Amino acid sequence: MKHTISVLLQNKPGVLSRVTGLFSGRGYNIESLCVNKTLDPNVSCLTLVSYGADQIIEQITKQLHKLIDVIKVTDMAETEYVEREMVLIRIKAEAGTRAEVLRIIDIFRGKVVDVSSKSYAVEITGDEEKIQAVIDILKPIGIQEIVKTGTIAMARARKTL
């Protein structure tokens, strides 16, 4: 089963290598990985997506927590959360398809970030399914280049009555 795991860690040299080394050394999967500083520049937030049986995911979270530089590990599956990826796509856009491409991008609430006479580069954010849907629709028109971020995730605020 797919799990999105959020890890707060000390922003120090080699920390990312400790995390990825743990995964490769123990044979765990990393589907995607995304990391950047938090408001506190000494702390980074790393979001990773992994697949595995519950027992494996439990080991992954425990092993991550065992790393000395790790502050907090959250398996997002234990809570309500939102997750997003961002994708940059360069699409073939010639006379016959330029308007159609813009319409599609608009439907997915994407933005054009670069224009040339033969192509658009667009930015789209969403969860994994939405990004895949955009790609599936744009593919027949002609995707020239594609760059995707990993997933980032945030727990939803607790709803109280």
Next chain:
Amino acid sequence: MKVTGAQALMKCLKEQGVNVVFGFPGGAVIDIFDEIMKNKDLTHVLVRHEQAAVHAADAYARVVGDVGVALVTSGPGATNTVTGIASAYLDSIPIVVFTGQVPTALIGNDAFQEVDIVGITRPCTKHNYLVTDPNELIETIREAFHIARTGRPGPVLIDLPKDVMAAMVNFTEPKPVKMRTYRPTYEPHPGQIEKACKSILKAKKPVLYIGGGVIASNAHEEVTEFARKMSVPVTMTLMGLGGFPGTDPLSMGMLGMHGTYFANMAVSDCDMLIAVGARFDDRVTGRLDAFAPHAKIIHIDIDPTSISKNIGVDIPIVADCKHAVAAMNSWLDRTKEFNRDEIAVKHEPWLNKIREWKAKHPLGYVEEADIIKPQFVVQKLHELTGGDAIITTEVGQNQMWAAQFYHFNHPRAFLTSGGLGVMGYGFPAAIGAKMAAPERTVIDIAGDGSIQMNIQELATAMQYKCPVKIAILNNNYLGMVRQWQELFYDKRYSNTGLETAPDFVKLAEAYGAVGLRATRPSEVEPVIKEALATDNTVIMDFVISREEGVYPMVPAGKATTEMLLV
């Protein structure tokens, strides 16, 4: 106070209570060795290969129950420590290894004797550091010792660039180390303790399964009290030997691949398995689905990752073993449901069943009149040392025979590379143990293959007047692999014959040590007696039956009840 980095290191070692450092100099650590020469409080043991420095520090740590320290140079000095570090990591031994590094300005330039040792040792240290800012040196050293000795202990490496050792730093007085991200759990959850105790009181066929965590946390007294008051039979892992008296009637000896018949049968049949500081290693469990299939499992471990890693656990208790078992003892003392005599009566049928298994297949071997049996040598060593020696081992048959036949009654007396299985561990470990406890008899039970992996340390033993005794169980084979080839590869002895070997007696003499040889059973006792009476390093070369095997044996991947017996 302003001091150089190297001087700060000396002051930190002193404040951490370090009296002995095992090491080997080199270009990147000359500044440190210059300070060592001036430091009268510190004994530096010059080994002859850096791997030996780490094994010696590991053994030193095990004997004194605190951190062992090794110091080596950059590049090859650092890479030579990797096996020792990995071994300490798998056995959870607290050591701090200082490696030299090229000056910070040269790091990343493929400089002479440069290697990314922090990168190399990341997966086999509890934590490691490269100190690039001299102002962080002292805090880093203090943090390293704190991490090594607390929680589940383990090796920590600090990489020290040459310029950092020469830089001036401000020495500050130590204060307790507080880390935001590292706070091991020592105290057990009271609710879990109660749940565990109630569950144990209901069991009819309980087994206590103890590992190295009992030794590391000094929980042997609590464990012994618990086992006796609850009349629970005890089995030990290789790392747990000595955590409960091996000659106690409740002791079933070691379990697992070369464990006793009765220990494996008991675990297989029990309805309650209480694991304390053990990690359900594959050499213990054999085929996982057949391991303790009827048992409810309680697992006490300070490391949460050990719990439910290989085997699902019913009642997990994350805590220091000593604290947790003490809490169980005191819970039992407080409760009315517990009555020592009633429990003893209730468990009598179970203990009796174990006695029957033991009578059916005791630990043993076939004696021969003219050929020395290795098990006989170990038994004699036990007898002639009164069971009080510190025993180190190499890895292979020698290690298993030592574990089976030297019945350890005390913790910190059996030093072996349990997890990584390092051939060449035993001799440097013996030197480390002797430096830690000069008054104790220290014997390395070795094989003719393993001893050659760190034989150069004879020079170290001689230089520091370390009268350790080496008992080579010499079968001119890499015996354990040969045994597998015999049993599972139709006796195709590929590359396990060691017919070309040195004359170990002459080899000892070449170093100024004493060499003794026994070729007949009647010579074993006189040789051991002479070795023990000699105030010098001694090699005892026991020429043993060549194709003796270690039994019982659970073939790899089989259930632990499927044992090959003598």
